[in-house]
Amino acid sequence: MFGTDSSADQRVTVGRVFILLAIVAAFIAAAIGAKAAYAALRPVDASVISLLKARLPKTKVSKVDCAVVDGLCEVTAGNNLFYVDRSGRYLVIGRVYDMETRQDLTATRLLEINPDTLIGGAAKANNAADSGEPPIAKAVGAGTQSTAPATPSRISLDGLPKDGAIVWGNQLGKTVTVFSDFRCGYCRALSNTLRSMNVRVVERPISVLGSRDLANQVYCAKNRETALHQAYAGELLRNAATCDTSGLDANERFARSHGLNGTPVIVRADGAMIEGYRPKEALASFIAGGRS
Structure with a gap:
């Protein structure tokens, strides 16, 4: 008899606890929803x-x-x-x-x-x-992928010294020059794409996003190609050395004088130039001499 009454009381107590928990949960959910709504409608x-x-x-x-x-x-x-x-x-x-x-x-x-x-x-x-309105940058420096071919502009690299370049890739492949920044995510994407292609890359770092110190480390590394890919991967470059980085200064002077204010910039051997990342198929066509 007493055991039965005790079990019933316990069931009632547990039920009340569950009801209270449900009420508390509902209040919490309402508070979260109200906070989200307020955040969405900040004055x-x-x-x-x-x-x-x-x-x-x-x-x-x-x-x-x-x-x-x-x-x-x-x-x-x-x-x-x-x-x-x-x-x-x-x-x-x-x-x-x-x-x-x-x-x-x-x-x-x-x-x-x-x-x-x-x-x-x-x-x-x-x-x-x-x-009649101020010009708004379309995607802020973005070159949106287009299905229509575009004729690349041209630039002469004759004013650049040999120093300042990090040469990597297939030395027997077609040459493409890239102005890049090691903190630029799309330069990293471009680098990964070019690694999968049969090309010779002449990479010329310019500091657009405050990466000059990192560029110095890569340029002065014992193995520049390895250091370059480590920098793009965000890996720590160890045993950093010092060297003559005047070639990097020349890269930046060249970029400024030619209005290259963003990265990446891709230049073909004949001087044809495109700005911004391109997928592998478009890159292959451009480097081969086709349209970008």
Whole structure:
């Protein structure tokens, strides 16, 4: 008799505990949902959106996030990405680079927006002049993969000294010169692609993303090719030596004088040049003498 009553009481108690837990869980879920909803509708974001609608009425803003970079609001407009200050007055076109984590924040976001986006070269304005609005960089320095062939521009490498180049790959293959930055994710992707091809690569590092110290280490390494791939892989370069790096200075002077403000830049042996990463098939066609 007593055993039966005790078991019933225990079942009631356990049931009440489960009910209380369910109520607590519901409150937690509601709080999380409210927090998420609030985050999605931050007053400062909404304010910037209103300002942009007034100042850039022909630009269709998809999203504004003022919590990514301190002092700036990241603005997504379709596949385009740019930044404004929180007053919505100043517009910034370019890349944001986190020097602590050594991450290109703009490149990461562009890939989230459009996985087919291929970053390279300097920020280039789209054809917004006719709209009467400031030019917004299309994908901030991105060359979007296109099915249509494009005629490459040309550049003469005659002014470059032999020093400053890191030569790797198949020494009997066709030669391609690459202006690169060891902190550029698309230079790393290009390097990996070129490694799978039967080509001779003349790599000329330029410091676009604050990589000069790393370029010095690679250039002064006993085995430059090994050090180059280690640098792209983010591996620590040990036993760093010092050497004459004036050739790297020449690379950067050449890049500045020819307006090469972004990486990668790929130059064929005949001087034909394309900016930005290209997939293997397009690279093979370009290097072989076809269109990019």
